Amino acid sequence: MTGHRSRRIRRAGILLACTALILTACGTTRSPLPFNPAPRPAENASPTPQASTQQPNRNCTDPRRSLRPHGPLPTPGNIPAGVLPAAVLKNRYLRVGVPTDAVLLGAMNWNTLQLEGFDIDMAKQVAKAIFGTDEGRIQFRAVTTDGRIPALENDDVDLVVATMTITCDRWQKVDFSSVYYESGQKLLVQQDAGFAGIADLAGRKICAASGSTSLRTITRLVPTAIRVEVPNATDCLVDLQRGQIDGISTDDVILAGMAEQDPTTVIVGSKLSDEPYGMAVKAGNEEFVRFINAALEKMRTDGTWKKIYQRWLGKLGDASPPTATYQD
Structure with missing residues (x-):
C-alpha cells in the first residue's frame, strides 16, 4: 500500500469517527436543535380535510x-x-x-x-x-x-x-x-482494476448496504459474486481503498459522491436498475x-x-x- 493511499484511508476513518461524534454532540440523534418559539402550525387550522376512501399503495x-x-x-x-x-x-x-x-x-x-x-x-x-x-x-x-x-x-x-x-x-x-x-444502480471500481462492468466481477467481492435494493440486483445479475454487506454504502469506500473488495454497486448518485472523494476510482458500465x-x-x-x-x-x-x-x-x-x- 502506498503512503498516499494509507494516509487517505486514515483520513477517511477519522472523518467517519468525527462525524459520529459531532452528530451526537449537536443533538441530532436524540435532543432537538435549538429553535425559536413560534405558533403551532395548526393553531389557525382550516377544517379537517374530507377523509379519502383511497387506501395507501398496499396492493402495489x-x-x-x-x-x-x-x-x-x-x-x-x-x-x-x-x-x-x-x-x-x-x-x-x-x-x-x-x-x-x-x-x-x-x-x-x-x-x-x-x-x-x-x-x-x-x-x-x-x-x-x-x-x-x-x-x-x-x-x-x-x-x-x-x-x-x-x-x-x-x-x-x-x-x-x-x-x-x-x-x-x-x-x-x-x-x-x-x-x-x-437514480439508477451502477458500479464503482479502482481506475486501474481493468473492470468494464459488473459481469467482470463474477466470483469477486462486491460491496453494498444491508437492506438495500442494490444487494438484490447484484445477486440477480452476478449470482456468483461474493456480497459484502455494510451499514451504509459509503462504508464500502475504505474497503475498496484497502483492496478488501473489488467493487461497490449502489445508486449512481451515491457513487458519484464517492468518486469525488477518491479520484482514483471510476464509475463503469451501464445502469443496472431504476431507483x-x-x-x-x-x-x-x-x-x-x-x-x-x-x-x-x-x-x-x-x-x-x-x-x-x-x-x-x-x-x-x-x-x-x-x-x-x-x-x-
Missing part, C-alpha cells in the same frame, strides 16, 4: 404511485387539522432521518459543522412548508440504510429523506411520497403524505427543485424533476 402494482394532494400547498399556520403527525405538533419541529456520510446527498461540512446535500435541502423544504422556515425547525437524525424503516416504525423520526428507493415491498411497511429523484427515491413516513399518515406531495409539486413548478439539483448534482448533467404519478 406501480410503487411510484403515491397519494394525490388535496390541492395547492396550504400556508404555514393554515394547515388543516389532522394533516401533521402528532409528534410534529407536540415537538414543534420536524425530525428527519437522513444520510450523514454521503457526499452530495447528506454529509458534514467541516467548515460550518452543518449537514448539507441534496437530501438535506429537500428535507428543509418540507420543514419550511410546515413552519414557514427551516431554521431551528428541523432535527436531523442519522439513519443507516437498514435502519430507515425501523426509525419510522419506532417513532424515532417523522420523515425519512435518505436515498430511499420506492418499492412495493417497502409500501407494505411505510407510506411514500411521489418520486423526488430518479426512484421517495420520502417515507410511518404507515397510516396518509394526510401527511398528501401534504408532502403538495410541497413537492410546488418545488417542481416554482424552480426550487431545479435550484437544489443544480447546487448539489448539477455536475452530473442536466435534469428535470420527476413527474408525479398518483393512485387516486
